[in-house]
Amino acid sequence: MTLPNPAVPGFHPDPSVTRVGDDYYLACSSFEYLPGLPLFHSRDLVRWEPIGHVVTRPGQLALEKVPTLGGAWAPTVRFHDGRFWLVVTDAMGRGSLIFTAERAEGPWSDGVVMQGVSGIDPDLAWDSDGTCFVTYSGLQLDGDRAGEHLGVQQVRMDLETGRALEEPRSLWSGTGLMFPEAPHLYEIDGVWYLLIAEGGTERGHSVSIARAARPDGPFEGCPANPVLSARSTDRPVQNTGHADLVRTPDGGWALILPGMRPRGLTRAFSPMGRETFSTALEWVDGWPVVEPVRLTPPTGPVVRHDDFTGAELGLEWLSIRTPAADWSSLTERPGHLVVHADGSTMDDPRPRFVGRRQQHESAVFSVRVDSAGGVGGLSLRIDERHHYDIEVGAGIARARARVGGLCQTWEQPLPPGPVTVRIETEPVGGMGLDALGPDLVRLSVVPDTDSDTAIDSGGGPVELAVLDGRYVCAETAASFTGRVVGMYAAEGTVAFDRFSYRGED
Incomplete structure (x- = not known):
């Protein structure tokens, strides 16, 4: 067979x-x-x-x-x-x-x-x-x-x-x-x-x-x-x-x-x-x-959405070391996942983070963030020392790259109101130094409250950083795991809705 x-x-x-x-x-x-x-x-x-x-x-x-x-x-x-x-x-x-x-x-x-x-x-x-x-x-x-x-x-x-x-x-x-x-x-x-x-x-x-x-x-x-x-x-x-x-x-x-x-x-x-x-x-x-292990031809894009209207999170969602139910809620604000921060960040071993696995080489993760009560966003994570983040709060959009003991950030002011944040992985081909890594990781925001049409129409993502994907890979981190991308709260209370994933090989 x-x-x-x-x-x-x-x-x-x-x-x-x-x-x-x-x-x-x-x-x-x-x-x-x-x-x-x-x-x-x-x-x-x-x-x-x-x-x-x-x-x-x-x-x-x-x-x-x-x-x-x-x-x-x-x-x-x-x-x-x-x-x-x-x-x-x-x-x-x-x-x-x-x-x-x-x-x-x-x-x-x-x-x-x-x-x-x-x-x-x-x-x-x-x-x-x-x-x-x-x-x-x-x-x-x-x-x-x-x-x-x-x-x-x-x-x-x-x-x-x-x-x-x-x-x-x-x-x-x-x-x-x-x-x-x-x-x-x-x-x-x-x-x-x-x-x-x-x-x-x-x-x-x-x-x-x-x-x-x-x-x-x-x-x-x-x-x-x-x-x-x-x-x-x-x-x-x-x-x-x-x-x-x-x-x-x-x-x-x-x-x-x-x-x-x-x-x-x-x-x-x-x-x-x-x-x-x-x-x-x-x-x-x-x-x-x-028989050798062979790849089968890809079947086309896979699209997943979560509007957070269920009684509990779906089976695909993960947290890190502590149960998400201890500090998040699907009922506090219907149609949203509300995450309560405790001062931890993605640099900590127990962040307030809810994510799902990256399953395709080309992938786009996006979610609408209401950060009026705090600071939070999306993180692409291998472990607490290897992750790329895009977050919003206090009128600022911030991209962050953590690679071991090194950290760099990029910031841009934002208008008030909910914002869609996005992480995209783009496979790299060809020759030369730019092709050494497996992909590029793009961190962007879409300052539009109607996030569904803003992304689909190409109506204005603002790219804060384009990063080399080799630093968030299993071989670099040596943690035996793989990429998990998801929502986190670093300060206060952050509400998320309209999460989407699109993946293709």
Whole structure:
């Protein structure tokens, strides 16, 4: 079958998939964002629809205080004995956790902490007797051994209590490339297969596989390892690894995995970070032969609007470390999202920010801002040290670029009244220094209360800054995430309405 790529565009890394009858369910990493661990449903592996999140309540993850790079890493989702199970590492937070639910849409449990599992990227598998095996990557995140990597490890686990039933054993850990991680264990026709990633999450990322007669080994590696890697190739999708294996509706097999779409003259920058891709495979002599990950032709522009008339924010909206419901309202001023500032800015780890992922190379985000009671606007964010902002308030429009320890601003006076602010990403081609980055980021305002007609008619956007997109990319920030663009309040109370997104590849 033909699998679309990207399968789930935008910052949706480390996908894991499980099949329940004719239904497929997919979960992704979410790091410091809330709600956490997004979930998708499909009947054909082609169209993925968001259905909810695992983390919807305070305390399920310890996100409020985790550092950037921490939070929800690399879930594995499975269905067993009538229940959904999801294991994940809350890095620098609660540790490795076990969540359960009767329905994938939730509600999900509060999470049981695994005891006796020191590492990341946990996986779940059960043998015919019902014994549960948790296989994981032995990267140490804390203590005297922080940073040490013990390879791929495994324990038998009591999932109800979270207690390991034995000391960890070392399993096959790949071909010798760095960072063996993301293990997934499967029984296929009486043979146990151990699928792992190695080579690091960057351009050397790859998929390798081994097999054994028992779930605890000993494992023999595939002679053709790695069975998938885009390193040192001209493929448009790079960093392919960390895969999960699933049967397709037509009886075949597929890998669901993260990848990146690097752009720029040297293909060095990936604005959207790690996205979810898919590819087919065949079995030959008991080993998988995997097709390269290929992009499918774009289908045309995608347009989304939000007039904020619903009872709650849609599933696409994210906040950073604290729930948006704690400091924003959809009822205070009907038809608006009202955000109350607390003095934090986009330079802080917990800003008053509500955003959505950039999912296309060419994208336009706009929103109408009533800043009569404060200062706020739109921000394109990778993390608190890498973001571009366009804000209004006190009669001033201000563009800001934050790149590490450097910050520059541009200002222009504005007439009173609501203003539309806009962030546009424009891919760059050709040769020379101007083509080194993946895109240009344009920050502008439209001083017109009728924002819908002002933008569509070309009736007067005022551009404050045109910035190089390479400084707000996953490789530059090194935060493992991707661009999220959204609304924020830096001072007082700010009301937003008529949010729109237009994206195209």
